[in-house]
Every structure is written in C-alpha cells, then in structure tokens.
Amino acid sequence: MITLYDSRFSLNCYKVRLLLALLGVPYTRQPVDIRKGEHRAPELLARYPFGQIPVLDTGALALRDSQAILVWLARRHGNEQWMPTQPEDEALVNAWLAASAYELRLGPYEARLRKRAPFLCVTGDTQANNTERALQLFEERLRGRQWLALDHPTVADIAAFPSLAHAGDGDVDLGGCPGILAWLDRVRGLPGFVGLLD
C-alpha cells in the first residue's frame, strides 16, 4: 500500500492527494505536523533526507517532490492523458511542471505561506542556510555514488551541474564537499562536454 506523508494544509501535498483521488489509487495518509517540526524528526530525516513533505512511500521507493510524485503516479497508475510519452507533449508537460515548481512557488505559493507559515518563507537571511542545506543534501547523495539519480548520467545531473559548478561565483565554497567535487569532474569528463563560456 502506498503511504503519503502529508499535511492537510500543504498545497504540495494537496497536489498529490488530488491526483491520487482522480486516479482512484488507494493509499494511507501519514499526517506530519510541520508546526511541531515532525518533518525534521530524526527517524523521518534518516529515510527522507530533504525533510519536506510530501513524501510518497511506494514500498519500493521513498519519492519526494510533488512534481516528481505526480509524474510517477501518472506513469504507474494513470495513462497517456496524464503524462504523455510523445516527446513534444512530454516536454510541454515537463515545462509546465517546472513552472509550478518555480514561478508559482515564488509567487502565489510564497504569498500564502507568508500569511500562514512565515517561518517557512525564504528571505535574504535564510539564503546562506538554504545554500548550506542544498550542499549537504547533494554531498550526502553523491558520496559513494557516481551520478545523482541513477547509475548513469541523466538529465538530473545536467540540471544540477551549472549551479554547483559555478557556486564559486556566489562565494560558495565547495571545499568541504569532496563528493560534489568528484561528480563535477565526472560531468566535465562526459564526451562532448562544454563549459559555460565555451
């Protein structure tokens, strides 16, 4: 049985509940109280290191990120309507998923959060913390493995490379991140690699 780590107030969790309902997929809900910090409880963090909900535990996989979960649900339990495989259609759907994760996140999502849960909002002061957290997550992921998502390079590596390769432009020091540094070199070694200004 699928388990959704969920908060009834979270819009990202709601996206997942909505598609589960539309697809008629049975699941159990595991409520997580963010105000009480339950999303950062050590036993949860050990299994789901990003410390955010939603997380969908499929039995085989602990899947995070509402967009990624929607894609998995559509592929596993839906049909072509929800997540097409025709490359141009798939690209359009992916582009709009990305707009939900970025433009909507920075706009109306953040506006609601500012009213309901200002302690979760990103401000200038928290930028350094966010950077540290991101580096920690990527470093943990890349220590002892070659590539980010699978055991071969994927678009996930390509998507992450520019921000990490050019972290120094923002005075972000990767000196304490040997896993990331080794991975950066691995990406640079891919046949046909080009640099930012090449």
Ligand SMILES: N[C@@H](CCC(=O)N[C@@H](CS)C(=O)NCC(=O)O)C(=O)O
């Ligand atoms: N990119 C993630 C963002 C998830 C996210 O921001 N979740 C919020 C609840 S809606 C959360 O867990 N916030 C707690 C925190 O970041 O500490 C997604 O789309 O699922």
